[in-house]
Amino acid sequence: MRVLVTGFEPFGNSKLNPSGEIIKAISADNIVSAILPVTFGGSAQALIKLIKLHKPDAVLCLGQAEGRHAMTPERVAVNIDDARIPDNAGNMPTDQLVVAGGPDAYFSTLPVKEMVSAMKAAGVPAAVSLSAGTFVCNHLFYSLQHHLHGSTVRSGFMHVPLMDQQRVEFAGLPTMPLAQMVAGVMASIKTL
Numbered sequence: 001m002r003v004l005v006t007g008f009e010p011f012g013n014s015k016l017n018p019s020g021e022i023i024k025a026i027s028a029d030n031i032v033s034a035i036l037p038v039t040f041g042g043s044a045q046a047l048i049k050l051i052k053l054h055k056p057d058a059v060l061c062l063g064q065a066e067g068r069h070a071m072t073p074e075r076v077a078v079n080i081d082d083a084r085i086p087d088n089a090g091n092m093p094t095d096q097l098v099v100a101g102g103p104d105a106y107f108s109t110l111p112v113k114e115m116v117s118a119m120k121a122a123g124v125p126a127a128v129s130l131s132a133g134t135f136v137c138n139h140l141f142y143s144l145q146h147h148l149h150g151s152t153v154r155s156g157f158m159h160v161p162l163m164d165q166q167r168v169e170f171a172g173l174p175t176m177p178l179a180q181m182v183a184g185v186m187a188s189i190k191t192l
């Protein structure tokens with residue numbers, strides 16, 4: 001079984017993105033990984049190219065969600081782009097559709113509850129999340145589910161907390177050690 005796992009480059013004014021750092025830290029024979037640009041459109045195009053190239057059996061995309069305490073597999077992707085800050089190309093869409101004519105939402109086809117249980121069993125704080133927001137992460141997640149809808153490839157998205165090295169930059173927000181996040185991702189992949 002081949003799993004495609006992606007993370008994101010840093011965005012906003014940050015120099016780090018834990019999802020990208022996780023990608024740099026994981027490697028296994030059955031894992032193909034990539035770091036995607038934090039841009040509407042560009043992120044999804046790059047991901048779909050990777051899916052066509054590697055033909056994975058499952059796809060797990062990762063992104064940073066500042067403020068979260070736990071690893072959070074997302075349950076639902078919504079058909080809205082509504083940015084509070086510009087993406088890395090300067091785009092800031094408001095109230096636009098991710099896919100014109102697409103359904104309002106798609107559910108994750110990953111076993112989100114089993115992933116949470118597996119992460120907790122590995123000692124990693126984890127919880128199911130009901131919203132991936134309306135920025136680039138949700139855009140990527142929705143585009144992924146739209147692309148793979150009707151196929152047998154299982155796919156979804158997981159937000160991760162800030163990492164310890166971001167504690168000064170995001171004073172007061174919860175962080176998690178990178179090694180714990182990597183353990184969580186590996187435990188999640190095992191459930192697939």
Ligand code: PCA
Pocket residue numbers: 008011017019038062063064065132133134135136137138
């Ligand atoms: N988090 C952002 C985009 C990139 C990332 O890591 C988000 O939650 O939309």
